[in-house]
Amino acid sequence: MSYFDTASSAPLHPVARQALQAALDEGWADPARLHREGRRARMLLDAARQTAAEAVGCRPDELVFTSSGTRALHTGITGALAGRRRTGDHLMVSAVEHSAVLHTAERHSAGGGTVTEVPVDRTGKVAPDGFAEALRPDTALACLQSANHEVGTEQPVAEVAEVCRAAGVPLLVDAAQSLGWGPVPGPWSLLAASAHKWGGPAGVGLLVVRKGTRFAPQDPAGERESGRAAGFENVPAVVAAAASLRAVRAEAAGEAARLRELTDRIRARVPEVVPDAEVVGDPVRRLPHLVTFSCLYVDGETLLHELDRSGFSVSSGSSCTSSTLTPSHVLRAMGVLSEGNVRVSLPPGTGAEEVERFLDVLPGVVAGVREKWGAGADAPGAGGELTVDAVGRRCPVPVIELAKVFGRVPVGGTVTVLADDEAARLDIPAWCEMRGQEYLGEHPSDRGTAYVVRRVS
Amino acid sequence: MSYFDTASSAPLHPVARQALQAALDEGWADPARLHREGRRARMLLDAARQTAAEAVGCRPDELVFTSSGTRALHTGITGALAGRRRTGDHLMVSAVEHSAVLHTAERHSAGGGTVTEVPVDRTGKVAPDGFAEALRPDTALACLQSANHEVGTEQPVAEVAEVCRAAGVPLLVDAAQSLGWGPVPGPWSLLAASAHKWGGPAGVGLLVVRKGTRFAPQDPAGERESGRAAGFENVPAVVAAAASLRAVRAEAAGEAARLRELTDRIRARVPEVVPDAEVVGDPVRRLPHLVTFSCLYVDGETLLHELDRSGFSVSSGSSCTSSTLTPSHVLRAMGVLSEGNVRVSLPPGTGAEEVERFLDVLPGVVAGVREKWGAGADAPGAGGELTVDAVGRRCPVPVIELAKVFGRVPVGGTVTVLADDEAARLDIPAWCEMRGQEYLGEHPSDRGTAYVVRRVS
Numbered sequence: 012m013s014y015f016d017t018a019s020s021a022p023l024h025p026v027a028r029q030a031l032q033a034a035l036d037e038g039w040a041d042p043a044r045l046h047r048e049g050r051r052a053r054m055l056l057d058a059a060r061q062t063a064a065e066a067v068g069c070r071p072d073e074l075v076f077t078s079s080g081t082r083a084l085h086t087g088i089t090g091a092l093a094g095r096r097r098t099g100d101h102l103m104v105s106a107v108e109h110s111a112v113l114h115t116a117e118r119h120s121a122g123g124g125t126v127t128e129v130p131v132d133r134t135g136k137v138a139p140d141g142f143a144e145a146l147r148p149d150t151a152l153a154c155l156q157s158a159n160h161e162v163g164t165e166q167p168v169a170e171v172a173e174v175c176r177a178a179g180v181p182l183l184v185d186a187a188q189s190l191g192w193g194p195v196p197g198p199w200s201l202l203a204a205s206a207h208k209w210g211g212p213a214g215v216g217l218l219v220v221r222k223g224t225r226f227a228p229q230d231p232a233g234e235r236e237s238g239r240a241a242g243f244e245n246v247p248a249v250v251a252a253a254a255s256l257r258a259v260r261a262e263a264a265g266e267a268a269r270l271r272e273l274t275d276r277i278r279a280r281v282p283e284v285v286p287d288a289e290v291v292g293d294p295v296r297r298l299p300h301l302v303t304f305s306c307l308y309v310d311g312e313t314l315l316h317e318l319d320r321s322g323f324s325v326s327s328g329s330s331c332t333s334s335t336l337t338p339s340h341v342l343r344a345m346g347v348l349s350e351g352n353v354r355v356s357l358p359p360g361t362g363a364e365e366v367e368r369f370l371d372v373l374p375g376v377v378a379g380v381r382e383k384w385g386a387g388a389d390a391p392g393a394g395g396e397l398t399v400d401a402v403g404r405r406c407p408v409p410v411i412e413l414a415k416v417f418g419r420v421p422v423g424g425t426v427t428v429l430a431d432d433e434a435a436r437l438d439i440p441a442w443c444e445m446r447g448q449e450y451l452g453e454h455p456s457d458r459g460t461a462y463v464v465r466r467v468s
Numbered sequence: 469m470s471y472f473d474t475a476s477s478a479p480l481h482p483v484a485r486q487a488l489q490a491a492l493d494e495g496w497a498d499p500a501r502l503h504r505e506g507r508r509a510r511m512l513l514d515a516a517r518q519t520a521a522e523a524v525g526c527r528p529d530e531l532v533f534t535s536s537g538t539r540a541l542h543t544g545i546t547g548a549l550a551g552r553r554r555t556g557d558h559l560m561v562s563a564v565e566h567s568a569v570l571h572t573a574e575r576h577s578a579g580g581g582t583v584t585e586v587p588v589d590r591t592g593k594v595a596p597d598g599f600a601e602a603l604r605p606d607t608a609l610a611c612l613q614s615a616n617h618e619v620g621t622e623q624p625v626a627e628v629a630e631v632c633r634a635a636g637v638p639l640l641v642d643a644a645q646s647l648g649w650g651p652v653p654g655p656w657s658l659l660a661a662s663a664h665k666w667g668g669p670a671g672v673g674l675l676v677v678r679k680g681t682r683f684a685p686q687d688p689a690g691e692r693e694s695g696r697a698a699g700f701e702n703v704p705a706v707v708a709a710a711a712s713l714r715a716v717r718a719e720a721a722g723e724a725a726r727l728r729e730l731t732d733r734i735r736a737r738v739p740e741v742v743p744d745a746e747v748v749g750d751p752v753r754r755l756p757h758l759v760t761f762s763c764l765y766v767d768g769e770t771l772l773h774e775l776d777r778s779g780f781s782v783s784s785g786s787s788c789t790s791s792t793l794t795p796s797h798v799l800r801a802m803g804v805l806s807e808g809n810v811r812v813s814l815p816p817g818t819g820a821e822e823v824e825r826f827l828d829v830l831p832g833v834v835a836g837v838r839e840k841w842g843a844g845a846d847a848p849g850a851g852g853e854l855t856v857d858a859v860g861r862r863c864p865v866p867v868i869e870l871a872k873v874f875g876r877v878p879v880g881g882t883v884t885v886l887a888d889d890e891a892a893r894l895d896i897p898a899w900c901e902m903r904g905q906e907y908l909g910e911h912p913s914d915r916g917t918a919y920v921v922r923r924v925s
Contacts, residue, residue, distance in 0.1 A: 014505055019498040020700065028492065035485065039670070041476040045772050046781035048471055078535030078671065079699025085688055111698070114688035207700060213496070214535065214671040214702040231542055231571035241568070242536030243477065243664060245671040248705075315502050324503030 013365045014324045017208075018160055018188060018301055018356035024210030027255035031212060031247055038246035043234065052246045059246075059253035066256045067202060067219055068194040074219045075236040076249045080187045080205025081111040083216035086228060086239060087183050087201045088115045091152045092124070094225030095181070099149020100124040105137045105166070106344035107159050109185055113340070116154075125149075134293040135164035135345045143174045150180045157189040161328050161341040161354055162292030163274075163301035165189070169197030181224050188298060190217075191259045192267060200224040206252035209259050210359070214245055215252040259359065266359045267299040273366045274302040277355060284374045289445055291347045301356040303328075305342075306377050307442060308386030308411045309351030317376045318353070323369055328352045329406065329434070338406075338434045348441035349434055350407040351377070386411045395424040402459040406434035410442050413464065417448075422466050425451065431459035439464065470822045471781045474665075475617055475645060475758055475813035481667030484712035488669060488704055495703035500691065509703045516703075516710035523713045524659060524676055525651040531676045532693040533706045537644045537662025538568040540673035543685060543696060544640050544658045545572045548609045549581070551682030552638070556606020557581040562594045562623070563801035564616050566642055570797070573611075582606075591750040592621035592802045600631045607637045614646040618785050618798040618811055619749030620731075620758035622646070626654030638681050645755060647674075648716045649724060657681040663709035666716050667816070671702055672709040716816065723816045724756040730814060730823045731759040741831045746902055748804045757814045760785075762799075763834050764899060765843030765868045766808030774833045775810070780826055785809045786863065786891070795863070795891045805898035806891055807864040808834070843868045852881035859916040863891035867899050870921065874905075879923050882908065888916035896921065 014022065038055040040048035057071075064071040077083040092102060104116050106128045116126045127145050129137050137155065146153070153175050158165045168184055175182040181200035189195065191209030195202060201224060206215035218239060220226050226239075233241040259266075274297075278290050287307035306314070311329025318325055328339025329352040338349035355369070384407065397420050401409040409430040417426055428439060436453065439462040443450035451463040471479065495512040497505035514528075521528040534540040549559060561573050563585045573583045584602050586594050594612065603610070610632050615622045625641055632639040638657030646652065648666030652659060658681060663672035675696060677683050683696075690698040716723075735747050744764035763771070768786025775782055785796025786809040795806035812826070841864065854877050858866040866887040874883055885896060893910065896919045900907035908920040 012504070014497075014503075016497070016501060016503060016505070019501055019506075020496060023492055023496050031492075035480055035488075035669075039477060039480050039664075040471075040473070040781075044473060044476055044781075044783055045769065046471075046473060046776045046783070047469070048473070048781055049476075078539065079702075081690070081699035082535065085698065111688070111690075114690060118688040205700065207496075212492075212702075212704070213700055214705055216699070231568070231575040233538070233568075233571060241542060242538035242673070243662070243670055245536075245669075247669070248671055312502065319503045324497075324501075324505055326501055326503070 012322050012324065013361070013369065015355045015357055015369070016324050016326045017358040018354065019326055020207050020213070021210040022358055023212065024255040024258055026258035027211050027251040030254035031251035034247035034250035038250055042244055042246060055250050056244055056246050059249045062253040062257055063217060066194070066260055067190070067217065069219050069221065073221055074217060075239045076244065077216035077218050077240045078214055078242060078245070080203055080208070080216040082240070083203035083205070083218040084109070084111045084185060085115055086230065087203050087218050087220070088112065088152065088154065089229040090220070090226045090239070091181055091183060091201055091224065092119060093227040093229055095151035099147070099151050101147050101150040102126045103129060103142070103145055103150060103153040105129045105131060105155050107131050107135050107341045108154060108156055109160055109187065112154050112185060131344050133345055133347060135159050135162045135341065136293060136296070137166055137171065139167050139170040139174050142171045146175070146178045146180060150178070152183060153180055154183045154185065156185040157195050158298045159292070159341060160188050161339055162303045162345070163298040164293040165296040165298065168195055168199065172197030172199045191256065192263050192299065193260070206255070209256055211252035211255040212248045214248045262359060270357050270359070270361065271299040273357060273361060273363060274300060274355070276366060277302045277370065280370050281373070284370060285377050287445065288377070289348050289441070291342070291345065301354065303352065303354045305348040305353070306351030307348065307445065308384060308407055308414060309377055309380045310384070310405070310407045311350070311352050313380050313383070314351055314353060314376065317380060321372045321376060323372065326354045328354065338437050343437050346437070346440070348438055348445065350410060350438045384408070384411050386414060395420060396427070397424070398427045398429065400458060401428055401430045401435070403431065405432050406438065409435040410438050413439065413442065417466060420466050422468065425463055425465045428462045428464070429456055429458045429460070430462065435462060436460070469779050469781065470818070470826065472812045472814055472826070473781050473783045474815040475811065476783055477664050477670070478667040479815055480669065481712040481715055483715035484668050484708040487711035488708035491704035491707035495707055499701055499703060512707050513701055513703050516706045519710040519714055520674060523651065523717055524647070524674065526676050526678065530678055531674060532696045533701065534673035534675050534697045535671055535699065535702070537660055537665070537673040539697070540660035540662070540675040541566070541568045541642060542572055543687065544660050544675050544677070545569065545609065545611065546686040547677070547683045547696070548638055548640060548658055548681065549576060550684040550686055552608035555608050556604070558604050558607040559583045560586060560599070560602055560607060560610040562586045562588060562612050564588050564592055564798045565611060565613055566617055566644065569611050569642060588801050590802055590804060592616050592619045592798065593750060593753070594623055594628065596624050596627040596631050599628045603632070603635045603637060607635070609640060610637050611640045611642065613642040613644070614652050615755050616749070616798060617645050618796055619760045619802070620755040621750040622753040622755065625652055625656065629654030629656045648713065649720050649756065650717070663712070666713055668709035668712040669705045671705045719816060727814050727816070727818065728756040730818065730820060731757060731812070733823060734759045734812060734827065737827050738830070741827060742834050744902065745834070746805050746898070748799070748802065758811065760809065760811045762805040763808030763810070764805065764902065765841060765864055765871060766834055766837045767841070767864045768807070768809050770837050770840070771808055771810060771833065774837060778829045778833060780829065783811045785811065795894050800894050803894070803897070805895055805902065807867060807895045841865070841868050843871065852878060853884070854881070855884045855886065857915060858885055858887045858892070860888065862889050863895065866892040867895050870896060870899065874923060877923050879925065882920055882922045885919045885921070886913055886915045886917070887919065892919060893917070
């Protein structure tokens with residue numbers, strides 16, 4: 012088995028496991044108590060805070076441990092917004108933030124606040140200029156990830172932090188995907204991260220609030236973690252999180268170079284060995300261990316199951332693999348194909364032979380799924396206009412039906428696809444772009460939405 | 469060393485440790501993912517939910533795992549209040565709830581809601597009748613602990629739950645201190661608990677919301693744990709929590725009987741071997757492993773340190789051991805002595821010889837602290853009225869000064885103590901009750917508050 016889904020959760024680092032064992036013996040008591048067991052837990056907690064602060068590049072009293080990265084984001088965003096209430100209630104987020112950020116923004120919006128989603132380009136990157144333009148006099152807080160969790164694209168965090176500082180607006184950085192690789196540059200004000208993403212245990216997040224940042228925690232009052240993280244401190248897990256962060260950092264430079272070669276290899280080979288596949292995300296400014304691609308005429312769920320049967324654990328932003336039946340908001344914001352989407356994120360230590368095996372297996376798996384869907388079958392010729400009814404059919408059927416009949420219309424003719432699956436809105440234009448055909452647009456129809464494509468070659 | 473502070477945090481149960489080890493290998497992946505590591509984590513999570521639900525006596529789909537007991541209380545209270553917004557915004561809590569409940573109530577009150585604190589008697593118990601009287605047509609939620617965390621008194625939860633059901637008001641039970649001993653009886657609607665109190669790991673709470681209870685989570689939306697607990701599920705810790713809950717329940721009946729004998733022994737012996745000591749809490753309807761007493765003329769912090777040096781780890785609700793310099797709100801609500809307060813909470817497996825050793829050591833430790841404070845020294849006689857100035861002096865000085873001069877006034881005479889330590893308000897009346905003297909009341913004075921005591925014997 013090859014586990015290629017470290018961006019969802021990394022396997023526990025050996026150092027995390029050792030530290031957890033030791034701290035279960037030494038750090039299980041309440042660090043707020045005066046007895047020796049309590050004082051011992053307090054010492055371990057303080058030492059872990061020191062270690063984590065060094066890795067982040069902040070003061071220990073600027074850093075608290077939360078129960079998860081999601082909780083760090085909730086607390087950080089709501090506390091920073093409340094701290095700057097007098098300035099205004101405008102919140103800025105990039106369109107490709109983690110759902111924990113976007114859900115907090117939705118809650119802010121539902122409570123009467125205003126939210127601007129800053130768009131990204133086709134690689135998933137915000138432009139510092141675009142960020143600057145969206146800043147307003149009533150902007151209370153801006154949020155930007157250090158790197159995207161689905162496509163690996165690194166954001167220009169240092170530049171955006173400078174833009175925000177110049178405007179007097181605090182920037183919160185979601186560093187969940189990158190903190191194991193290195194500190195976040197630039198004059199940011201708040202930072203959140205999650206230990207299980209770097210090989211630490213579940214149940215530990217970090218929230219950093221730089222001195223001088225206005226902050227008013229919105230949770231009920233609490234004595235623990237400077238009033239910024241309610242509930243009994245999870246000392247053993249915190250100790251394991253800090254120890255493993257230091258350990259992965261010590262290995263980061265070498266491991267980044269090695270994994271980047273492997274993901275470069277995947278980026279280069281997938282389009283060569285899989286027809287109608289598109290690699291997405293920035294080819295250069297990206298996380299070293301993560302690569303994402305999408306394959307036409309394939310549904311993500313079947314593809315994942317087939318790869319799993321072949322011994323590879325990956326994830327997907329395709330609509331068919333989620334309970335909401337909508338494609339990943341990241342891929343949608345980038346305007347790239349979502350069907351047959353595969354994210355490969357390699358854990359440290361992944362061998363080149365595992366990646367080669369994946370590249371050997373992938374073409375057959377994709378071909379098998381396409382065959383199951385009947386994609387690529389020829390059909391007899393037709394006149395200048397054709398309509399395909401795919402209403403009620405889920406991704407990837409609308410695109411498969413489009414491709415099936417496309418050869419039947421002459422160059423200059425059009426195909427109209429009727430569909431009500433949300434993914435079609437993203438995937439039909441993406442198919443046109445990949446195949447060099449002309450997308451004429453969509454309009455409402457009696458049966459779902461009509462997507463119109465002109466054959467140009 | 470004898471660790472007698474299991475009510476703060478219990479040492480990790482051996483079953484919890486074994487389950488955690490196994491689940492770190494098997495359950496570290498994201499249970500929301502479709503690959504085999506994810507499916508394995510999902511299976512472990514589902515099995516843990518089933519186990520925990522059996523121990524609670526609820527359906528698995530009524531139970532979610534949170535990151536702590538405090539978080540379960542926050543989410544439970546705010547969600548239940550929001551779910552019944554149309555009925556009203558009145559929240560009822562007992563005066564001796566855990567600070568996590570009272571802090572959430574303060575936040576509700578600060579947001580414009582109304583809160584009633586139901587008083588308790590001198591043993592720390594609410595009366596079901598008193599609870600019934602406080603219910604109003606606009607009561608959205610009532611909260612009551614199953615047993616008190618500082619004095620061990622069991623609350624009449626089943627009776628109060630019946631009263632609430634009859635009024636159509638949901639009752640949330642904080643079962644943090646008792647869930648390891650057995651299920652909570654009665655028709656309650658919500659229940660919260662914390663795994664590290666029963667020997668499970670830190671980082672796991674339970675929130676149960678019975679079917680039919682109106683509930684609207686107030687955190688930003690999330691896909692995990694039915695939208696009631698944000699953040700990545702901590703599967704290894706949840707598995708350990710559920711396994712240890714089952715294990716402690718299997719041992720509960722025998723261990724309760726054994727520990728009750730030991731705490732009965734402490735309750736009986738402390739007043740015999742320590743002069744001017746008062747055992748507090750209900751002598752019968754109480755947790756089996758917990759006993760609390762207070763000693764006149766002693767400060768809690770020094771007492772704790774001296775007991776620690778003698779090999780006993782206990783905790784205290786005295787003002788001098790907390791950062792807020794106010795005595796425990798529980799002791800205050802009960803109207804009992806707070807100075808020299810000691811809570812002994814025995815972990816499972818505590819031996820009788822440890823308890824005997826504690827009873828051997830305690831009198832000397834208390835006497836040593838009293839000697840340090842100069843308590844009990846005689847002073848020459850005086851007239852019918854005497855004033856002692858203890859302004860600026862912290863607990864236990866005001867009571868020590870009162871006791872020092874008390875013998876100098878004749879029967880019928882009065883002593884006035886001037887003090888500005890908040891603990892004096894509780895401890896001077898408590899001293900009068902313990903010594904059979906008459907407390908005449910307090911009034912403001914130029915220097916702090918004046919507390920007046922008449923000598924009657």
